[in-house]
Amino acid sequence: RFVTMAPKRKEEAGPTLVARFGRVKNNLKMGVVGLPNVGKSSLFNLLTQQAVAAENFPFCTIDPSEARCPVPDERYDYLCKMWNPPSQYPAYLWCTDIAGLVRGASEGAGLGNAFLSHIQAVDGIYHVVRAFDDDEVVHVDDSVDAVRDLETIQYELCRKDLTYVDSQEQIEKKGLQGGKFKLSENFLFCFAKVRELLEASKPVRDHDWNAEQVTMIREKLPALLTTKPVVYLVNMSAADYARKKNKWLARVRKWVDEHGGGTMIPFSIEWEQKAWALRDDEAKLAEYVGESGCKSALPKMVVTGYKELNLIYFFTAGEKEVRCWTMYNGGLAPQAAGVIHSDFERGFIKAEVVAFDDFKAISTSASMAEVKAAGKYRQEGKAYVVKDGDIIHFMFNVTAPAKKK
Numbered sequence: 001r002f003v004t005m006a007p008k009r010k011e012e013a014g015p016t017l018v019a020r021f022g023r024v025k026n027n028l029k030m031g032v033v034g035l036p037n038v039g040k041s042s043l044f045n046l047l048t049q050q051a052v053a054a055e056n057f058p059f060c061t062i063d064p065s066e067a068r069c070p071v072p073d074e075r076y077d078y079l080c081k082m083w084n085p086p087s088q089y090p091a092y093l094w095c096t097d098i099a100g101l102v103r104g105a106s107e108g109a110g111l112g113n114a115f116l117s118h119i120q121a122v123d124g125i126y127h128v129v130r131a132f133d134d135d136e137v138v139h140v141d142d143s144v145d146a147v148r149d150l151e152t153i154q155y156e157l158c159r160k161d162l163t164y165v166d167s168q169e170q171i172e173k174k175g176l177q178g179g180k181f182k183l184s185e186n187f188l189f190c191f192a193k194v195r196e197l198l199e200a201s202k203p204v205r206d207h208d209w210n211a212e213q214v215t216m217i218r219e220k221l222p223a224l225l226t227t228k229p230v231v232y233l234v235n236m237s238a239a240d241y242a243r244k245k246n247k248w249l250a251r252v253r254k255w256v257d258e259h260g261g262g263t264m265i266p267f268s269i270e271w272e273q274k275a276w277a278l279r280d281d282e283a284k285l286a287e288y289v290g291e292s293g294c295k296s297a298l299p300k301m302v303v304t305g306y307k308e309l310n311l312i313y314f315f316t317a318g319e320k321e322v323r324c325w326t327m328y329n330g331g332l333a334p335q336a337a338g339v340i341h342s343d344f345e346r347g348f349i350k351a352e353v354v355a356f357d358d359f360k361a362i363s364t365s366a367s368m369a370e371v372k373a374a375g376k377y378r379q380e381g382k383a384y385v386v387k388d389g390d391i392i393h394f395m396f397n398v399t400a401p402a403k404k405k
Contacts, residue, residue: 020211020214021204021205021214021217021218021224021227021228022123022124022227022228022229022309022310023123024328025123025328026311026326026327026328026339027094027326028094028123028124028309028311029066029094029095029096029121029122029123029124030093030094030095030096030122030123030124030125030126030231030305030308030309031095031096031097031098031118031119031121031122031124031125031126032044032095032096032097032098032126032128033098033119033125033126033127033128033153034127034128034129034130034149034153035130035149035152035153037130038128038129038130038149038235039128039130039132039235039269040097040098040128041097042269042273043126043128043233043235043267043269043272044065044067044095044097046269046272046273046276046298047067047069047095047298047301047302048067048069049276065096065097065098066094066095066096066097067094067095067097068092068093068094068095069092069093069095069302070090070091070092070302071090071091071092071093071302071303071306071313071324072299072302072303073090073091073303073324075315075356075360075389076090076091076315076322076324078360079315079317079322079356079391080322082317082363082365082366083317083318083319083322083366084366085318085319085320085321085322086320086321087320087321087322087323088321088322088323089321089322089323089324090324091306091313091324091325091326092326093302093305093306093309095126095305096118096121096122098118098119098122099118116156116157116160116225119157119225119228120223120225122228123228123309124228124229124230124231124305124308124309125228125229125230125231126230126231126233126301126305127150127153127230127231127232127233128233128235129146129149129150129232129233129234129235129248129252130144130146130149130235131144131146131234131235131236131240131246131247131248131249131252132144132235132236132237132240132268132270133237134237146234146248146251146252147248147251147252147255150232150252150255150256150259151201151255154201154203154259155201157203157225157226158197158198158199158201158202158203158226159198160225161194161198161204161224161225161226162195162198162199164221164223164224165191165194165195165198165221165224168220168221169191172187172220186212186213186216187216187220189213190213190216190217190220191220193207194217194221194224197226198226201259202259202260203226203227203230203259203260204217204221204224204226204227205226205227205228205229205260206259206260206261226260229262229308229309230260230262230308231262231263231264231265231301231304231305231308232252232256232262232263232264232265233264233265233267233301234246234248234249234252234264234265234266234267235267235268235269236248236266236267236268237268237270238268238270238271238274240268241266241267241268241270241271241294242271242290242292242294243292244266244292246266249264249266252264263304263308265297265300265301265304266297267297267298267301268297271294272296272297272298274288275288275289275294275296310328310329310330311326311327311328311329312326312327312328312329312386312387312388312389313325313326313327313388313389314327314336314386314387314388314389314390314391314392315356315389315390315391315392316340316391316392316393317366317391319366325339325340326339327339327386329388330385331385331386332382332383332384332385332386333348333350333351333380333381333382333383333384333385333386333392333394334348334382335386336351336386336392336394337351337394337396340394343396343398344394344396345396346396346398347396347397347398347399348382348394348396349395349396349397350379350380350381350394350395351379351380351381351384351392351393351394351395352377352378352379352380352392352393352394352395353377353378353379353380353384353390353391353392354368354371354376354377354378354390354391355376355387355389355390355391356389356390356391357389358371358374358376359371359376359391362374362376
């Protein structure tokens with residue numbers, strides 16, 4: 001039985017719950033995870049090739065397992081076209097290719113501990129799942145079963161987290177000094193609930209935690225793997241992708257909803273590789289796409305990963321440069337200024353801000369004059385929460401040298 005791709009879900013505004021567990025930083029990474037031979041490294045290589053092609057300088061791959069992918073955005077393209085500056089710098093999503101996991105990794109099988117430590121180093125996960133049949137590409141378990149593969153990786157991550165929870169609890173108990181101190185009710189509840197979820201092979205993010213509990217988990221269990229947001233990438237054959245049908249899609253969607261939720265993106269490495277090879281020949285590419293009207297899923301993957309990490313960016317725009325500056329969602333104007341340079345944050349006076357939509361609706365040239373005349377060019381202070389897509393000019397003054405830490 002083949003299932004048609006599900007209709008698009010309405011995107012919810014604001015950061016997701018799981019993002020609250022993550023590190024509050026501007027340089028967060030997504031890791032590409034999966035069993036061997038599911039298309040994981042092929043996807044990473046394709047993302048890397050596209051990133052290299054989009055660069056103005058030779059290398060964007062920092063090492064063979066890490067790359068940064070430009071985040072596609074029509075707003076950025078519009079500003080670049082408007083100003084046409086010599087320097088154009090988009091937002092980037094950092095991606096890491098993580099070695100294939102095998103059953104028993106939590107106990108050291110295969111690359112085991114190295115694999116899990118690599119997941120610890122990233123902030124979100126692209127979980128690649130195989131949903132294609134190909135006798136030439138051997139499956140590690142000898143047969144294709146997308147749900148079984150999901151269970152395998154989830155089980156290994158949960159077992160590793162369980163071991164970690166036990167060790168952290170022992171450390172806390174040793175600090176009680178023979179009963180002189182007691183563990184708080186919040187601590188006891190959080191550890192008990194975390195253990196209950198993990199023993200059922202459910203991720204820690206699969207619970208409606210309140211702010212106090214999130215703070216406790218972040219403080220006492222900072223290295224949990226199953227608090228990280230996950231984007232599920234279902235790798236189908238080119239034929240299935242073109243006709244938008246695959247027998248595993250509904251079953252994978254059901255499993256995802258029952259195990260912590262998350263975004264599911266169907267795609268096809270086979271289709272993407274062929275389309276990428278034909279990118280310079282419009283006629284052949286159009287012939288290959290045919291009546292299906294298929295488009296690459298890679299831009300959606302990059303944008304979704306960026307949002308799952310709870311990242312946003314603001315623009316600076318002028319004759320010399322149009323640039324996206326990445327920051328954590330919820331950051332204030334001085335923190336945004338600090339992304340550009342620490343002196344900007346230290347000597348912050350004010351931010352002159354216009355929303356991109358207002359600029360596009362009002363301005364007919366590469367200037368803020370019309371926006372100012374329309375009263376849409378605002379002056380904001382230290383308490384201003386920067387919005388995604390703001391165009392900002394910072395005013396600052398630094399007279400004293402930075403304090404030594």
